[in-house]
Amino acid sequence: MPVNSKSKGDLLQGTLDMLILQTLVLGPAHGHAIAHAIERGSDDILQVEHGSLYPALYRLEDRGWVATFWGTSENNRRAKYYRLTLAGRKQLTAETSRWRRMVSGVARILRPAAG
């Protein structure tokens, strides 16, 4: 089974944090669901490496952007759920606008060559 290959969207440093926060806007989720949501939502362009996901989740928790609680999953297992905090929501807004600016900037540079 393919683990994400290099050509297939290694996540940019920092973007994973933003994507996790975005996923949690829709409601609390556990790690597995977050990974799934990112992969599905990007039509499998983005692959979430678990080696990065869990450290990222812990980092977000340490910064107070997400909070955790233990709940029961859809398949009746004990799972650790993550939910967005108020600080996390603010961070997401800031990150999103920063990301938009960056993308449009990069796009402007690439346009002549592409067009």
Place this chain on the structure above:
Amino acid sequence: MTTWRRLFHRPDRDAELAREIRFYVDTATDENLACGMSSEEARAAAIRKFGNASLIREEIYLMNRISLIEKAWLDLRYGARITFKNPAFAATAVLILALGIGGNAAMFSVIRAVLLKPLPYRDPGRLVQVSVDNPRLTMPGGSFTALRYQEMRRAAKSFAALGVYSRFTEDMALSGRGEPEMFKGARVSANFLDVLGVRPALGRAFLPEEDTPGGPPVAMISSALWKRRFGADPHVAGRTAILNAVPYTIIGVLPAAFEFPIAELDVWVTRPTETSALPARFWPFVSSLKGFARLRPQTSLERARAEAEVLNRQYLAANPESLDGRAGMVLRLIPMQEQLVADVRPILWMLFGAVGCVLLIACANVASLLLTRSAWRARELAVRAAMGASRGRLIAQSLAESLVLAGAGGVLGVLLAKWALTAFAGMPAFNLPRAGEIQLDATVLAFSVAVSCVTGVLAGLLPSLQASDSNIADLLRESGAAAGRVWASRSWRFHFSSRRLLVAGQIGLSIVLLIGAALLIESMAALRSVNPGLQPANLLTARIALSPTRYDTPQKSAAFFDEVLRRTRALPGVSGAAWALAIPQSVLLRTNVQVGEAPEGDVTKWPMAQLQSVTTGYFHTLGIRIRQGREFDDRDNRPGAQPVVLVNETFARQLAPGANLLGQVMREGMDRSGWMQIIGIVGDVREGGLAADAQPEFYVLPRTHSSRSAYLMARTQVDPMQLVSAIRSQVLAVDRDQPLSNIATMDQVIESGMGRRRLTMLLLGFFAAIALLLATVGIYGTIAYSGAQRTQEMGIRRALGAQDGDILRLLLGQGLMLALAGTAIGIMGALVLTRVMKGLLFHISPADPSTYAGIALLWIMVAAAASYVPARRATRVDPAHALRVG
């Protein structure tokens, strides 16, 4: 969450994460099952998808670290666990390192106290030693006359203050309170504490008026004397002490460990120009003063020296007649610290270099041990690499092990150093300046810690690079010991060449030390084979210095000496006794002499000879050969008898070559006692120590040259020390206030003359022995390792028909090649390094070929023996077994 809380909650968090990961794997497995995989496949795929769970756990675990320190602490703890799992290995390595680190800590304490630490005076960098020297003599530190002192005080602008002390230490008999006791005293100018910038611990310093002829008799005493003899009386200042039968007022106590001008003084008095060793009429003319000065703040040493040169020229022009004004004399200014330790500096640095070599050898040795061990642990290391440990982590962990070893070695080493320094303090033979300041203080501890760390890194570097340099897959395919072989063959070149280098380096360093030690041992042997010119066995010596007030005439002191001599000779067990002005082997008075009747001319142009004044029976008692003529007898002491003299062979050979001296007359320039008839020629006595060449010397009777101090020499039929109390009671029977001092056998006197050289030899020999031992272990280990690693190769060789001899030759040859390489390195090193010990050698060149050849041969034999044992073992390998197992 705060950092600290995170740190403490870490285990909880880790458990939580483990649960979370388990949940992930379970869920993914369910999904895979739903896709139709078998349950085993489903789980394996889920785990694969998740990746290296322990790495993730570790990463998150470490996210909560405070800093690198924690990682280092983990490594160290792991290192300690691994290390002490194998106690024999750990003990060996720790002991080896402790020897190296301890030796360095001890030597550093000595070097720091003696050479590096500023002198314990105010602004010691501005203190200089002022000496007037004959530049033909290499050692600076010569003394000058009172006239020169006055001229310098008057004219020199460079000095903020100039002080002097007498080069003669005085024997001070303290009496009146308990047993009379003899102390060493110094005569110093009143300003000596001002110049040094030292305050008395108690009382006050000298006043200028106490330094004038006829001034009040005042004395300062040492802390030690104050505590021992005066019960540390806080009101001691103002009390009276009877010194040499003169009541002195004690005005102050000097601080503990005050060592000026020399160590082990107990009394300081003023009027340095006076000396009880010489009649008062000589005082203005003798060169008895040694100077020390504090430079003015704005004056550089160069400027002060330039001024000294001018002053010296003026003095020489104005006073060509005086002893220190002869043409060619120079006035030298030398920084006090430099001057104080000038003669021990090269010895100490050499010994420091030697312990440094021992430490390097210890490092190399432990590095070899670690290399061997990491070969056996190759599989463990491979597993850890496979688990995702990075190369850096492996190196760090490997280094942590050697650091743990070095740390333990350092602790043990400091204890060793403490013990060694205590032992060292008990050996006065070294006569080290500032010995009282030697201590294991914080600086030395810091040095030891630094040395331990460097040692740990040095010893661990090669093994750790090696440990991280391996191919995991190859190793894991093999089992246990075989893994070690694969690993070893893979990095064979690196591994074996670095090992060889370590061993050859150890051999080289040990050869340098061995050659150094051998040169010193040969020097000592040469020194011992020097004929001292007398029979030292069963000869007791003791010193008497009479009070100048109670024995104010030569008649009184002669009566005392005669009576003590008469009583001593009558003692059972004494077969002969005599008095001598100076003890043989010491530095004697020198004076000008004229042989054969001739006009007086310029006395200072007469040749110089050593003067010794002895009683009848001296030559017989000491066993000095009479070559021609006769020795003194009672006829020569009769009133009105012709003054007579004996000379030694060197005197006859150098001052009157070819002449028959018997019956001739001579005279000398000091006592001006007139013409004396030469009645005999005696064998040379090595005055000034065995290493000194024999000097022209002449012997007179006390009636010609009298003194209030003399050495009693008694030939005994029993152990000389048994007679000490009997002789002392005879002395007290003649004068109950008269102490006896410097009691020693002649053997001890001769030994103490070689003390520094002998102690250096012992220390260097000890270091060399350790080096030899360690390097031998090193070569043995290497050959044994090589044999064990190549068991399979040996098996093949045997299967192809190699005989025992072939295998033996192969491995022996390897050992010998190492030894040869090491020997070559060592000999080259020794040729360069032994030059520094030239001053310690006697009748042997630092490049003595037979010594070098001997040590090289010794090492090749040692190497052959050390390689033979493991080589022999390799021949016992059963080829079938080796091939099967390998």
